[in-house]
Amino acid sequence: MDAACNPGVPFGVVGGIIGAKYGTIWGSVMNVSASTIGSAVAYILFRYLFHAWGKSFLAKSAQLHRLNRTIGRHLFRSILLARIIPVIPAALINLYAGVFAIPF
Known part of the structure; x- marks a missing residue:
């Protein structure tokens, strides 16, 4: 897999290496x-592994519950914005989406 599963591995580095090895089309x-x-x-x-933990965590934190509700109302824009911002790791977005049951 790539940086989507491995936090801390810069996707640009992985993508550049794959592009250099296999060319622009196949690398892409x-x-x-x-x-x-x-x-x-x-x-x-x-x-499936952490959904119950996420629900209990949401119940404990009012701020996170409000943030989750806001993201739920503007789901596409929120995920798109998070994916565009380069300092937010893809693994963190995947973790958030899975734990807090954002639709696939």
């Missing part, structure tokens, strides 16, 4: 495929 196909599969696997793991 491999990067997009690996990123999509890695994100889906991470989401599914977090969804």
Whole structure:
């Protein structure tokens, strides 16, 4: 998998290495495929392993509950914005989406 499952591994470095090794077209196909599969696997793991923990965590934190409600109201924009911001790791977005049961 890629940086979607491995926090701390810069996706740009991984993508650059794959692009240099396999070329622009195949490197791009491999990067997009690996990123999509890695994100889906991470989401599914977090969804089924930590969903109960996430619900109890939401019940304890009023601020997180409000944030989760706001993200739920503007779901597409929130996920898109989080994916565009380069300092937010993809693994963190996958963790949040899975634990707090954001629809796949």
